Amino acid sequence: MDTKEILRFDGVHTGYGEREIIKGFTATIHEGEFVGLIGSNGTGKSTLLKGVSGLLPITAGQIWVQGEDNASLSQRERARRMAVVPQHFAIDYDFYVEDIVMMGRNPYLGFRDREGHRDRDIVARAMAVTGTEKFRGRLFNELSGGEKQRVVIARAIAQEPEIILLDEPTSALDVHHQIEVMEMIVRLNTESGMTVVAVLHDLNLASRYCGRLIMINDGQVVADGPPEAVIVDDNMRLLYNMRMLIRENTLFEKPEVIPIRVLKPQQVENPLSIHVICGGGGAVRILDELSEMGHRVTLGVVNEGSDDWRMAEYLGLEMVAIPPFMAVSPEDQRKNLALMAGADVLLVADVPFGTGNIENLRGLSDFKGTIVMHRSVLSGDFTGGLVAEALEDIRLQRAVVMIDDHDDFLAMIGTIKNGFS
Numbered sequence: 001m002d003t004k005e006i007l008r009f010d011g012v013h014t015g016y017g018e019r020e021i022i023k024g025f026t027a028t029i030h031e032g033e034f035v036g037l038i039g040s041n042g043t044g045k046s047t048l049l050k051g052v053s054g055l056l057p058i059t060a061g062q063i064w065v066q067g068e069d070n071a072s073l074s075q076r077e078r079a080r081r082m083a084v085v086p087q088h089f090a091i092d093y094d095f096y097v098e099d100i101v102m103m104g105r106n107p108y109l110g111f112r113d114r115e116g117h118r119d120r121d122i123v124a125r126a127m128a129v130t131g132t133e134k135f136r137g138r139l140f141n142e143l144s145g146g147e148k149q150r151v152v153i154a155r156a157i158a159q160e161p162e163i164i165l166l167d168e169p170t171s172a173l174d175v176h177h178q179i180e181v182m183e184m185i186v187r188l189n190t191e192s193g194m195t196v197v198a199v200l201h202d203l204n205l206a207s208r209y210c211g212r213l214i215m216i217n218d219g220q221v222v223a224d225g226p227p228e229a230v231i232v233d234d235n236m237r238l239l240y241n242m243r244m245l246i247r248e249n250t251l252f253e254k255p256e257v258i259p260i261r262v263l264k265p266q267q268v269e270n271p272l273s274i275h276v277i278c279g280g281g282g283a284v285r286i287l288d289e290l291s292e293m294g295h296r297v298t299l300g301v302v303n304e305g306s307d308d309w310r311m312a313e314y315l316g317l318e319m320v321a322i323p324p325f326m327a328v329s330p331e332d333q334r335k336n337l338a339l340m341a342g343a344d345v346l347l348v349a350d351v352p353f354g355t356g357n358i359e360n361l362r363g364l365s366d367f368k369g370t371i372v373m374h375r376s377v378l379s380g381d382f383t384g385g386l387v388a389e390a391l392e393d394i395r396l397q398r399a400v401v402m403i404d405d406h407d408d409f410l411a412m413i414g415t416i417k418n419g420f421s
C-alpha cells in the first residue's frame with residue numbers, strides 16, 4: 001500500500017499491573033484505512049485501545065502516531081490526533097448532551113477559553129452527522145444506551161481527529177441504528193478521510209464495512225488482511241471454538257458468517273453410517289449435528305455451491321456433487337447409490353424435489369438399511385407427482401419411516417445402540 005503510515009504498533013505489551021494482556025501486538029495502519037479489530041471476549045481489544053489512549057502504560061514495544069512516539073505526546077496533542085470512543089462512557093454529573101459533545105473541543109481550548117463560533121459550528125455538524133441534534137437539550141444520563149453511544153461518537157467527531165478508534169460502536173444499537181452508525185463511520189472514513197479502527201464483535205458488520213480485519217487472540221495478531229482472508233474456517237474455529245458456515249454474501253460480495261454451534265466433544269459410542277439425500281440448504285444443521293455426534297455421514301446428489309454442499313465441504317464429508325443447475329443423471333445416481341450402499345441408514349432430508357433432482361429417488365428400494373424420509377418431500381414435490389410415484393415404488397419393497405422434523409431423526413438414532421436392525 002502506498003499511502004502513509006498513520007499508526008504503528010511495534011511489539012506492544014500492556015496490561016494491568018502484573019497481568020500482561022497485550023503480548024507483542026504488531027500492526028501498521030495507513031492513512032484512510034478502515035480497520036476492524038476482531039477477537040473473542042477477553043482477548044485484549046479494549047486493553048489495546050486503552051494503551052493507545054494512554055490510560056495504560058506500554059511496558060514494552062512502542063506505538064507510533066504519525067511517526068511520533070505516542071508516549072512522548074501530551075494528552076492534548078494525542079487527543080487532537082486521535083479520538084477514542086470507549087465501550088462504556090459513564091459520567092456522574094448531569095451534563096446536557098450538547099455539553100458532552102462540546103467536550104470534544106477541549107483539546108483545542110485553553111483552560112480559561114470559552115468555545116467560539118467555530119467550536120459551536122463543529123459541534124453542530126458532529127451532532128448533525130450522528131443524528132443527535134434532537135437530544136441537544138436533554139440530560140446525557142437520561143438517554144438510552146444506543147442514544148448515548150451516538151452522542152459519544154459525536155463527541156469524538158467534534159475532536160476533529162485524524163484517527164478514530166471505536167470500541168464496539170454498535171453494541172448497544174438496534175439493527176437500524178447499527179447500519180446507520182456503520183454507514184456514518186464509512187462516510188467519515190471515505191468523505192472526511194478519517195482513519196478508522198473499530199473493535200467489532202459482529203463479524204458480518206466487520207466483513208461488510210471494513211477494508212481490513214485484524215484478528216487478536218491472547219494479546220497478539222493472529223490474522224491480518226481483507227475480510228475474505230481473515231474470515232475463514234480455521235480462524236473462526238481458533239477464535240470462537242465454533243462451527244460456522246462461511247459463504248459469500250452476494251449482495252455485498254463479502255464473506256458472511258452463520259454461527260452453527262459451539263464445538264464440544266459429543267461422540268456416540270456406536271457411530272452409524274448415514275447417507276443423506278439433500279441439496280438446497282435444509283440439511284445444514286442435521287449434517288453438522290450428525291457429524292458432531294461422531295456418525296459417518298455421506299451425501300448425494302448435491303449441487304455445488306448449495307449450503308448443504310458448503311457444509312459438507314466444511315465438514316470434509318464424502319459426497320456425490322454436480323455443478324449448479326445440472327440435472328441429476330442416471331450416472332450420478334449410480335454413484336450416489338454406490339456411496340450409500342454401505343450405509344446403515346438413508347435419510348431423505350428436507351429437500352424439495354423437481355425434475356432436476358428426482359433421479360435422487362430412483363433405485364432406493366435396493367438399499368439394505370433403514371430408509372427415513374422427511375415428510376416435506378411430499379409437500380415440496382415440484383415434479384407433478386413423480387415423487388409420490390417414486391415413494392410408492394420404494395414402499396412396495398421397503399418400509400419407509402416418515403418424520404416431521406430432523407430432530408425426530410436425531411431422537412430416533414439417539415435411542416439406537418448398535419445400529420438399526
Ligand SMILES: Nc1ncnc2c1ncn2[C@@H]1O[C@H](COP(=O)(O)OP(=O)(O)OP(=O)(O)O)[C@@H](O)[C@H]1O
Pocket residue numbers: 016019021039040041042043044045046047048
Ligand atoms: N481493570 C482491569 N484490571 C485487571 N484486568 C482487567 C481489567 N480490565 C480488563 N481486564 C482483563 O483483561 C483481559 C482483556 O480484557 P479486554 O477488555 O481488553 O478484552 P476484550 O478483548 O476487549 O473483550 P470484550 O470483547 O469482552 O470486550 C480480560 O481477561 C479482562 O478480565
